[in-house]
Amino acid sequence: MSRVLTFGEMLMRLQPADGKPVSQTGSYNVFYGGAEANVAIGLSHLGHEVSYFTALPERHPIAKAMILHLQKAGVETDAIIRKGGRIGSYYLEPGVSLKAANVVYDRSHTSVLRLADQEIDWVSLFSGKGWLHITGITSALSESMHHVVLAAVKAAQSAGVKVSFDFNYRSKLWPAEEAAKAYKEILPYVDHVFAGWKDFAWLFGWKIEGDDYEAQLESFYHKLSDDYGVTTASSTRREILSSGKHRLNGYYFADGKLYSADPISFDVIDRVGGGDSFAAGILHGMMRGEGTADMIRFALYYSVLTHLVIGDQSDYTEVDVAHFMANQLSDVSR
Amino acid sequence: MSRVLTFGEMLMRLQPADGKPVSQTGSYNVFYGGAEANVAIGLSHLGHEVSYFTALPERHPIAKAMILHLQKAGVETDAIIRKGGRIGSYYLEPGVSLKAANVVYDRSHTSVLRLADQEIDWVSLFSGKGWLHITGITSALSESMHHVVLAAVKAAQSAGVKVSFDFNYRSKLWPAEEAAKAYKEILPYVDHVFAGWKDFAWLFGWKIEGDDYEAQLESFYHKLSDDYGVTTASSTRREILSSGKHRLNGYYFADGKLYSADPISFDVIDRVGGGDSFAAGILHGMMRGEGTADMIRFALYYSVLTHLVIGDQSDYTEVDVAHFMANQLSDVSR
Amino acid sequence: MSRVLTFGEMLMRLQPADGKPVSQTGSYNVFYGGAEANVAIGLSHLGHEVSYFTALPERHPIAKAMILHLQKAGVETDAIIRKGGRIGSYYLEPGVSLKAANVVYDRSHTSVLRLADQEIDWVSLFSGKGWLHITGITSALSESMHHVVLAAVKAAQSAGVKVSFDFNYRSKLWPAEEAAKAYKEILPYVDHVFAGWKDFAWLFGWKIEGDDYEAQLESFYHKLSDDYGVTTASSTRREILSSGKHRLNGYYFADGKLYSADPISFDVIDRVGGGDSFAAGILHGMMRGEGTADMIRFALYYSVLTHLVIGDQSDYTEVDVAHFMANQLSDVSR
Amino acid sequence: MSRVLTFGEMLMRLQPADGKPVSQTGSYNVFYGGAEANVAIGLSHLGHEVSYFTALPERHPIAKAMILHLQKAGVETDAIIRKGGRIGSYYLEPGVSLKAANVVYDRSHTSVLRLADQEIDWVSLFSGKGWLHITGITSALSESMHHVVLAAVKAAQSAGVKVSFDFNYRSKLWPAEEAAKAYKEILPYVDHVFAGWKDFAWLFGWKIEGDDYEAQLESFYHKLSDDYGVTTASSTRREILSSGKHRLNGYYFADGKLYSADPISFDVIDRVGGGDSFAAGILHGMMRGEGTADMIRFALYYSVLTHLVIGDQSDYTEVDVAHFMANQLSDVSR
Amino acid sequence: MSRVLTFGEMLMRLQPADGKPVSQTGSYNVFYGGAEANVAIGLSHLGHEVSYFTALPERHPIAKAMILHLQKAGVETDAIIRKGGRIGSYYLEPGVSLKAANVVYDRSHTSVLRLADQEIDWVSLFSGKGWLHITGITSALSESMHHVVLAAVKAAQSAGVKVSFDFNYRSKLWPAEEAAKAYKEILPYVDHVFAGWKDFAWLFGWKIEGDDYEAQLESFYHKLSDDYGVTTASSTRREILSSGKHRLNGYYFADGKLYSADPISFDVIDRVGGGDSFAAGILHGMMRGEGTADMIRFALYYSVLTHLVIGDQSDYTEVDVAHFMANQLSDVSR
Amino acid sequence: MSRVLTFGEMLMRLQPADGKPVSQTGSYNVFYGGAEANVAIGLSHLGHEVSYFTALPERHPIAKAMILHLQKAGVETDAIIRKGGRIGSYYLEPGVSLKAANVVYDRSHTSVLRLADQEIDWVSLFSGKGWLHITGITSALSESMHHVVLAAVKAAQSAGVKVSFDFNYRSKLWPAEEAAKAYKEILPYVDHVFAGWKDFAWLFGWKIEGDDYEAQLESFYHKLSDDYGVTTASSTRREILSSGKHRLNGYYFADGKLYSADPISFDVIDRVGGGDSFAAGILHGMMRGEGTADMIRFALYYSVLTHLVIGDQSDYTEVDVAHFMANQLSDVSR
Numbered sequence A, B, C, D, E, F: 001m002s003r004v005l006t007f008g009e010m011l012m013r014l015q016p017a018d019g020k021p022v023s024q025t026g027s028y029n030v031f032y033g034g035a036e037a038n039v040a041i042g043l044s045h046l047g048h049e050v051s052y053f054t055a056l057p058e059r060h061p062i063a064k065a066m067i068l069h070l071q072k073a074g075v076e077t078d079a080i081i082r083k084g085g086r087i088g089s090y091y092l093e094p095g096v097s098l099k100a101a102n103v104v105y106d107r108s109h110t111s112v113l114r115l116a117d118q119e120i121d122w123v124s125l126f127s128g129k130g131w132l133h134i135t136g137i138t139s140a141l142s143e144s145m146h147h148v149v150l151a152a153v154k155a156a157q158s159a160g161v162k163v164s165f166d167f168n169y170r171s172k173l174w175p176a177e178e179a180a181k182a183y184k185e186i187l188p189y190v191d192h193v194f195a196g197w198k199d200f201a202w203l204f205g206w207k208i209e210g211d212d213y214e215a216q217l218e219s220f221y222h223k224l225s226d227d228y229g230v231t232t233a234s235s236t237r238r239e240i241l242s243s244g245k246h247r248l249n250g251y252y253f254a255d256g257k258l259y260s261a262d263p264i265s266f267d268v269i270d271r272v273g274g275g276d277s278f279a280a281g282i283l284h285g286m287m288r289g290e291g292t293a294d295m296i297r298f299a300l301y302y303s304v305l306t307h308l309v310i311g312d313q314s315d316y317t318e319v320d321v322a323h324f325m326a327n328q329l330s331d332v333s334r
C-alpha cells in the first residue's frame, strides 16, 4: 500500500461550549483540524502510513497541541516546519434548524503564509511516498501559497507520486474567478479530483448539459477528463433538509463512467470534516484497489459517521465502518 | 423614530442545566426575562431607544444582575424603583417530544406587587416617549397591579403616547373570566393589540364566524375594532408538531383587512421569548412605517430566531435577521 | 395491594459526558440501574412497597451509591447481601441517527456471581410478599446463577407468590440456544411473561403462523399458554425510525385474547430503562386490577416517559403519567 | 438506642456553579439542607432511626426533591405536612480568603410559616421516639413558629422525650434581644444545649468571668445550669484564619465540668453544615453513652469532615470517621 | 465629579476551563479586558461616568461581545471606531504554587494597530471630560500607536483634561530601553503616574538611594517630580508568597511625601485586573477628593477584591468595598 | 542515548468530576496511567525513544483510548499484546486538607494477569534497547506476574540492557512480607533502584542506623549495595503538610555517597504520577550522563511540576522544566 503525504494549514476551531452565539458565550470547545490534516488522520486510522506537512509557530502551546493531536492519530509530524507567524483559527456557530452554520475566520498572518518555496525540500518529502493530497484552501491563502502548491504538484509528478486535489472552494477566502484560475493551473498535475456539480457549474461556469443531476455531473467529468486529463474524480451531493438533517450521496467517475451509491438521510451532529472523510474513504478505496461500488458506499458511510461524531475527524477503523453499515437503525446492541 | 417605554415584572428562569427534571437535578442555568423586558431588549437591539420600568428589591444581587442584563442590551434602567419584596422566579422544564414544557412559578410577594399607584410619576416616565408596551401578565399579578396598569394606559393616552398591549394570558395566574374582564377595561386605551384566535374564542368567548382559521380571525379583529376601537392587531398561529418542532405563522390586521405570511416549520431550541420577539418585530415595523408584508415576514423570522437561541432574548440586529432569511437551509458559510 | 420483591444484578452505566466515543472521551456520567432494579424503582414511585434483592461488594463506595440510589426511590434494601467480588458496569455509547447504541460490558466476576443457593433464605425473602419479578439477564450471568433463579421461582411458587419473568435476551451475554433452554426451565413457574414476537420467532424458533404481526403474536401467546401454562403475557413492538426516533406499541395477552394500544412515535432522549418501565406499568395495572385497555395505555405512556428522561428510571407518579397523557403536544404550561 | 425526631425548615441553597458572584453568574449548584435536617441526615448515617418533621408545598418539584433527598439518607419523611406556601431558599456566595461568605435569604412566606399549632399531633409524632432536636432558627421565622416550638418542647417533656436545642442565632432573621427572649422561654424544657461563648456573652449579655476562654465558657455553662436547669451543653470554638482555613475546637459540659479536645486546623471546602455535624456527633455520643473525651473528639472530626465535603451533609459512617482520624495527613492510600 | 475617558486595546483572554495546560486542554473560558477597559469598568461601578475609546473590527461577533461587555458595566462605547484588522487575544495559564502564570499573546495585526492619528477627533472625545487614563501597553503596540498616545496626551493638556498614566511594562511586547524612551516622552503631559520601585530601578535604571524599600521609592518619586513635573504618583508593592498567595501594599506620593497602608496577605483566585483595580481605586479617591490614607486603603482593598473574583473586573460598588473591609475574616454572614 | 522499554499495567483512573465522594458523585473525569507508562511518557517528552509493553483486551474502546494516549506522547505501542481479560481501573478520591486521598482498586482479572511467560519474546523486545524500567506493582498483581517480571530482568541482563526498578509498594495489593520476598528476588538483576527510607525500614525491616534521616538512608543504601550489588539508587522524601501541601526532597546514591537537593514546599494539584516523574527525571539524568546535583534538582522540579498538573503525566520538555526553575514564584509573565 502507498504511503501518503498531505500538505495544508491546520486550524483551531473555537465553538461555543454552551450553544450560545459567539457574541454571548463565555466558553469554547476547541477542535483541531484542516481539510488536509483531516484526510491524513482519517487515512491513518484506516490503516495507512501518513505524513502531514505544514508550518507552525515555534514554542507555541497550540502548535504543540496540534502536533500531539496528529501524533495521537498515528500521523507522522517530523516534516513540519516551525517558524514565525500566527496560529490560524476560526469561530464556528453550528447551524440549527433553518439557520445555516457560520464561520468567522481569524487566519491572516499565519505561519503557513510565511512558507517560502525555497525552504521546502520536496524531494525528501516525497521520498518513499506514493500519494500526495492537497486542497484548494491552500491556494486560497495567498498568491505565494498557490505557488508553493504548484511547486508541490510538479515535484510530485517528477517523483512519480500520484496527486489528489479537493477543490474545497471557500467563498470567504477568495472570489470564484480567482479560485477557478488557480485550480486550472493545478489540474494538469492531478490524478484524482474531488469536485462536484456546483464547482463546475458555478466556479468554472461550465455549460450544464444533460437532463438530470447525474447526467450533468457525468458530462462535467467528461469535460474535465478531456480538458485536463484528469480521468478519475469524485464528489458528494448534499441536500440540506435542515441544518440538523442532510441527505448525502456519493459519486465516482472512472473509465468514462459515473458510479453512485444510494443516498443516505441522517441527522448531523457535527458537520465539520464530513467532506474530508468522504475524500479519505475514496482514497482508501483507490489505494486498496477496491471495486467502485464498494468504494463509494464505504466512503459515503464513513463520511456519515464523521457527521455523527464531535470533532473534525473520527478514529474509526474499517471494521467500525462495516459494523456501522451492518447495524444501522438497530436497537441498543447489548 | 419613537422612544419606547415598557413596564412589567422581570423574572429569573431556573432551568435544569443537565436536562433532568427539577426533582432530580442538582444544577440550574439561569436566565432573566419577562414579556415586557424581552420586548424592550429586542427593540433596543433593533435600534430603538427603550426604557424599562419595574420594581426590584433593594441591595439584592439578582436585582443587580437583572439591571446589568438590561443595561448590556442598551435598555435604560434609571426609572426602576427599588423597594421591599422578593424577586420573582420560575422553574422551567422544557418540553421534549410529546411532553409539554412546564412552568412552576415562585412569583408571589414580589417587589412589583408592592408598587403603589401614587408613587409612580407617569408624567415624567412618558416624557419624550412615543410608545408604551404592556402585557396582560401584569394585570394578572394582583387587583392592585391591574389598577396600576389602568393608570398607566390612561396616563399614556393623556401624554399622547401610543399603547400596545399583549394579552399573554397565563392560566396558572388567574381564571379566564377574570382576565377577560380586566382586558376589556384596558382595551379602550390601546392602539395595537397582540391577541389571537384562542384569546377571542376561549378567553372572550366570542362567537366563531367564518369557514376557516383566517376568516374567523379576521372576523374577531373586526369585532375588536367595532367594540373597542382597536384598529390594528396582530398574532401568531402556532402548531405544536412536537415540543421540539413547531409551525408558526404571523397575522397583522389593519385597515379592516387581515394580512399574513407563509408559515414556517422549524426546530425549537428554547421556546421562551418567542412570542415577545414577534411582538418586538411588529412594533419595529410599525415604528419604522414599513409595509405590511415585510413587517409580518420580518417579525415571523425574528421570532423564529429567538426560538433557536438559548435565553429569553437574542442580540440580533436587522442585518442579522436579513442574513438569516437569505441563508436559511444553506450549508456552512465558510 | 401486593408487596413486591425483585431480584437481579445492579450495574453502573458509564456514558461519555461530552457525547464523544468511549475511545475519545475524558469524562463520564454515571447511572445506576439493572432491569429488575428499574422495575423496583418504577413500582415504588407508582405507590407500591418494593424490596430489591441482590449481592454487592462489602465496603465499596459504588455499592453504597447503589443502595442510596434505591433508598432514594423508597425501595427497601435490607435484604441485600454484601460479599466479595466486583461491581458490574458497562460503557454505553448512545445511538445517534443511523448509528445504533452500543454497550461494552464489564460485568465478569461480580458479587452476584458469588451468590450461592444455600446462603439465600427465600422463605424470609418472600414473607409478606405477593409478587416476584425476575428477568432472563440473571440466568445469563452463569450456570450457577440460573440455578439460583430456578430456586427462586420454585420457592415463590411454594410461598404462593406470583412470578413475572421478563425474557430480556442479551446477545452479548449468551447464545440464543442456551437462553431458550434456560427460559423453558423457568416458564413452568411463571404467572406473567414479558416476551414478544422476536423472542418466540428467533429465540425459541417457533413457527410463524398468521397474516400479520398481531395475529402471529397472538398465536405465539396461545402456544405459550398451551405449552407452559402461562396465561398472561405482554410485550412492546418497537420500530427504530432512527436512533433518536422510535415508534412503540404495547400488547397484553389474557383470557386467550391479545389486546393492544395505539402506537406512539416519539423522540428518544435516553432509551435505557424504557422496556423496564413498560414492565412496571403492566405490573402496576395487574396489581391494581385495572382494565386491559387502560393498563396497556398507561404502561405504554409510562414507558415513553422513561425514554424522555435521562437515567434508567424516572420518579413519575400515576398523576404525572396522567398529566403527560392529557397534555401531550401542548405549548408551555404557564 | 433512642429513635430521634427533628423538626425545622428545609432550604434550597443556590450557589454559583462557576464561583462568580450572584450578580454575574449564569448557573447554580443546588443543595438541600437546614440545621435540623442536617442533624437528622447525619444521625441516620451514624446508624440511628430518625424522622424529620416539617411542612412543604403540595405538588411542588422542589418539595419532592427534598423528600427524596431525606429518603436517600434513610430519614423517615412520612410525618411531613404538605400545604400552601413557598419553598425557602437562599443564595450563598462562599467566603474566599479575607472575604466572608454571604447569604441572601429568600425564605419569607414559606409553607412552614403556615403551620398552625393545632394541626400538629405531637403525641403521635413523639410515639416511640426518645429524642427531639430543634434549633433557634425555627423560632426566628415568626412569632407563631416560636409558639409551635414551645408547644413541641412542652409536648416532648410530657412524652418523656429528651430535648436538644441548638441556638444557631441568625442575625439576618431577627435582632439579638428578641432571640434571647425566645431562647429563654425554650430553655426550661431542654436537656442539652448547643450554645457557646458568643451566645452567652453577646446574645444573653451575661457577664464575662474568668481569665481565659475556657474558664469563661465554663462559668457561662454553670450559670446556664443554675438558671435553667440545663446540665449538659456543648459548643465549638471557631477561629477564622481565612475563609478557607479554620481552627476548630469542641467543648462539652457535664457534671459541672468543661471537657475539651485538641483544636484542629483545616482547609474549608464547604462550610455549610459544619456546626450541625458537630451537633449530630455529640448527640450520637450521648445516645451511645460514650465517654466524654471520645465523644468530643468524634464530634469534632465528624464536623471537620463535613467542612471538607461539598453539600450540607455527608454520608460518612462511624467507620469512616475512625478511618479519617487514623489516616489524617497520610499519603494516598493505595 | 469629572467624567472620564480611557483609551487602549481590549483583549480576549482564553483560559483553559479545566485547569490543564493550553497544550492539553479542550475547552476555554473567555474573559474580556485590557488595562484601560478594566479601569473604565471599575470607575463606572464606583459611580463615575466613563467612556472607553478603542478600535475594533467591523461586523465581528467578538467585537460585539466586547461592546456588550462594556455596556453591561455602564461604560459608554459610542466613540469606538470600527475598522479592519483582528481582535487581540491571549492564552493565560494561571500560576499555581511555585509555577508562575504565563501569557502567550496573539495580538499582532489588530484593529487598534490600524488607528491613524488623523482619524481621531480628540477635541470631541475630550468634550465634557475631566480625566484621561492611559497605560504604557498602548505605546508598546507599535511606533505609530505611541504617536497616537502622544497626540492624545497633548490634546488632553490643551483641553484642560487631567492625565493619568500607568506604566504597565510588558516585557513580552518590547525591550526595557524602548519602553523607557517612550515613557519619558509621555511623562511631561501627565498629572498622575502609576509606577513603582521596579519601574524606576529596572526600567529607567535610576540610582537606588535610601535604606529601605519605602525610602527608595520616595526618592524615586522625588526625582520623578523634579525631572518631569509629575507631582502625584502611586504604586503597589507585590510579594509573591506563592502563585496563589500574595502580599500587597499600596503607596501614594503627594506634596513631596510618601503615604502607605498596611500590607495585606491574601489568596489569589484570579490575578488579572488586580493592578488596574488599584489604579481605579486611586483615581476614584482623587476624583472624590478623599484623604490620602482612606484613598490608599480603599484602593488596596478594592484591588484585593478583584484578585478574589473571576474575570478582569468586578462589579463592586463603594458600599461593597466598605462591607468587605468591615467583615474580613468573619464567618458566614447569615 | 539509550532507547528505553518499560513494562507494566495501565489503569484507568475514575475521579469524581464534581469533587464529591464516589458514593455521591454522578460524573467522573478519566485519566490513563500506571507507574511504568507514566515513566515512558515522561521520558518520551524529555526526548527519549521509548516503547511500552503491556497486555490489553481485544477490541475494547478503553484499550484503544490507552494506546492513543501513549501514541499522543510519542511512545511506541507496537509490542502491546491484545488478549482476553478486563481493563484495570480504580476510583480516586483525592486527599483534601487533613483527609488522605483514597484509592479503590478494580483491577482483578485484567488482561495483564493472563500474560504467560512463554508468549513474550523478550529477545525481540530488548532488541535495540538500552534500558528496562519496571516497578514492584507488577509483581504484586499475581504470583505468575512476578515470574514474568523475573524472566524480564533475567532476559535484560542477558541482552546487556540496564534495569531500573521502582519498589512502589502498594499495601492494598499485597502484604509487606510477600513484597519484600519478591523484591529480593528481583534486586540481583537491577542496576538502579528507586526505594527509600520507609521501604528499607518498614518493608525490609532493616535496622535503622545513624543519627538523622540522611545518615540512616545512606546506611540503608550501603547495605543495599553490599547485599545486592545495586550501586546506584534514589528516592524522594515526602512530608505531608496537608493533603494539598507537601514538602519534597530528592536523594541519589552513587559511588558510596548520598547526594541530595534542597527540599521544596509546594501546593499539590494532582498528586498522581508525582513519584513516577521523579523516576523519569533521574533516569533522564543518568542516560544523559549529567552531574549528580543537576540530576537530582532536575528530577525534583520535574516531579513537582507533575504534582501541579492534572493527569498522571505532563508533556513538559527539558526547556519547560528549566523555565519553571528559573521563574518560580514570579508574577504573571506577560
Ligand SMILES: [Ca+2]
Pocket: A270, A271, A272, A273, A274, A306, A307, A308, A309, A310, A311, A312, A313
Ligand atoms: Ca464531525
Ligand SMILES: [Ca+2]
Pocket: A035, A166, A168, A275, A276, A279
Ligand atoms: Ca471537501
Ligand SMILES: [Ca+2]
Pocket: B270, B271, B272, B273, B274, B306, B307, B308, B309, B310, B311, B312, B313
Ligand atoms: Ca429563546
Ligand SMILES: [Ca+2]
Pocket: B035, B166, B168, B274, B275, B276
Ligand atoms: Ca408572549
Ligand SMILES: [Ca+2]
Pocket: C270, C271, C272, C273, C274, C306, C307, C308, C309, C310, C311, C312, C313
Ligand atoms: Ca431513560
Ligand SMILES: [Ca+2]
Pocket: C035, C166, C168, C275, C276
Ligand atoms: Ca425489557
Ligand SMILES: [Ca+2]
Pocket: D270, D271, D272, D273, D274, D306, D307, D308, D309, D310, D311, D312, D313
Ligand atoms: Ca459541607
Ligand SMILES: [Ca+2]
Pocket: D035, D166, D168, D274, D275, D276
Ligand atoms: Ca449550626
Ligand SMILES: [Ca+2]
Pocket: E270, E271, E272, E273, E274, E306, E307, E308, E309, E310, E311, E312, E313
Ligand atoms: Ca480578577
Ligand SMILES: [Ca+2]
Pocket: E035, E166, E168, E274, E275, E276
Ligand atoms: Ca496593571
Ligand SMILES: [Ca+2]
Pocket: F270, F271, F272, F273, F274, F306, F307, F308, F309, F310, F311, F312, F313
Ligand atoms: Ca499529576
Ligand SMILES: [Ca+2]
Pocket: F035, F166, F168, F274, F275, F276
Ligand atoms: Ca511511584
Ligand code: NI
Pocket: A069, A072
Ligand atoms: Ni485530539
Ligand code: NI
Pocket: A034, A035, A038, A272, A273, A274, A275, A276
Ligand atoms: Ni472539510
Ligand code: NI
Pocket: A323, A327, A333, C102
Ligand atoms: Ni455491535
Ligand code: NI
Pocket: B069, B072
Ligand atoms: Ni445577560
